[in-house]
Amino acid sequence: MLKNIHSSKDLENYIYQNIEETAVQKEMREFSFKEFGDIASMQISPQQASFLNFLIKIGNYKNILELGTFMGYSTLAMALALDKEGKIFTVDKDLKTTSYAKKFWDKAGVKNQITMINSDAIETLQNFIKQKLLFDFIFIDADKSGYKTYFDNCLDLISENGLIVFDNVLWKGKVADLSLNDKKTEIIREFNKYIKKDNRVDTTMISIGDGMTLCKKKKNLIL
Numbered sequence: 001m002l003k004n005i006h007s008s009k010d011l012e013n014y015i016y017q018n019i020e021e022t023a024v025q026k027e028m029r030e031f032s033f034k035e036f037g038d039i040a041s042m043q044i045s046p047q048q049a050s051f052l053n054f055l056i057k058i059g060n061y062k063n064i065l066e067l068g069t070f071m072g073y074s075t076l077a078m079a080l081a082l083d084k085e086g087k088i089f090t091v092d093k094d095l096k097t098t099s100y101a102k103k104f105w106d107k108a109g110v111k112n113q114i115t116m117i118n119s120d121a122i123e124t125l126q127n128f129i130k131q132k133l134l135f136d137f138i139f140i141d142a143d144k145s146g147y148k149t150y151f152d153n154c155l156d157l158i159s160e161n162g163l164i165v166f167d168n169v170l171w172k173g174k175v176a177d178l179s180l181n182d183k184k185t186e187i188i189r190e191f192n193k194y195i196k197k198d199n200r201v202d203t204t205m206i207s208i209g210d211g212m213t214l215c216k217k218k219k220n221l222i223l
């Protein structure tokens with residue numbers, strides 16, 4: 001018997017009615033679809049936004065790193081969970097989408113807590129490792145072909161009790177359909193295997209939005 005509730009438009013709407021989304025978050029999400037059409041569906045869902053926001057509140061995380069900003073919807077959800085000392089570095093190579101992001105962050109009153117880095121994700125991670133920076137929450141949502149490398153690099157950047165979250169690990173359910181062998185689906189399958197068998201970390205995978213994996217370093221891990 002299936003344990004998970006089947007999703008439907010009605011159920012999704014019901015969830016959205018029962019979670020918090022601020023007026024600016026809603027405006028930003030609606031604007032992104034007007035401006036970019038279907039491409040905007042690569043953003044996390046409002047339910048995922050609420051989940052990230054909640055994780056940051058319960059973990060009392062203060063130093064956040066995000067790979068893959070797009071229009072800044074996920075960044076905003078995380079920023080709204082921070083107290084005044086909290087900071088987010090968010091990385092995206094796309095200047096156009098991120099220029100919109102800044103306007104909405106300003107409107108939501110969180111602009112000063114966000115540092116936008118318009119650069120390549122790997123280069124940025126290597127630069128941060130050289131500087132010996134540490135983050136207590138890392139959200140990874142850039143190109144899927146980079147996920148393994150992002151994971152390996154982020155183990156040097158995450159604090160002892162920090163949390164790393166990966167988006168899109170279920171890839172619209174395609175990972176479980178063995179008749180599908182397209183490149184992106186294979187990349188995600190490979191990543192899911194890779195992280196599961198890595199004994200440096202504890203992980204869990206959840207079916208929310210396009211699927212998320214949560215990952216933390218095992219206690220007493222010496223890298």
Ligand SMILES: C[S@@+](CC[C@H](N)C(=O)[O-])C[C@H]1O[C@@H](n2cnc3c(N)ncnc32)[C@H](O)[C@@H]1O
Pocket residue numbers: 042043044067068069070071072073074075091092093094097119120121122141142143146
């Ligand atoms: C799925 S979207 C991010 C969505 C965003 N996290 C949200 O939920 O609102 C992925 C973004 O990653 C960026 N990206 C892809 N590969 C990248 C790379 N190698 N370095 C930096 N940014 C990259 C793309 O420009 C795109 O905006």
